[in-house]
Amino acid sequence: MKDIFTDMQAQIGCQYISDLPYHKSAVWLELKNFCLSEYPKKQLEDFSHYVFDVPYTAIQEALQRKDIMSHKRKACAD
Template identity: 50%
Template sequence: MKTDIFEDMKELVGCKDVSDLPYRKREVWEEIKRQSPLAYPKEQLEKFFHYVFGVDYAVIMGILDMRKGSDRPCRKCESTC
């Protein structure tokens, strides 16, 4: 069972430390799209998205929701990820 998105993303992206994640936004974003972020507690997701992307949970979830069924990245994704 997934328990810590920080540690899981660190491994999936290939970072040595969690502190490297904000510098690898593109890779983290690609993994977020592949994974199911809702498998993690909402409070942890809020901290993770703010730490890595500098935006609130609702913003990221809104972007993911808009992207459903679309293969093209939206402008917001291109500018923040």
């Protein structure tokens, strides 16, 4: 099973997962490129609370907004 915490840690180059909340901008930019359907919903909820202190539904809504998604997301293989 994929783990968004370790995947994001590797992608942005943090030494520790606990560093992720201190790199919100980098995490947000990378999050827009992740195929979020590859991760369990519970894990996405935990991740969004841990990093951004918001429910995952807020992240989902933001990712659907065209003004926030100024560049294309990678296609997901569902």
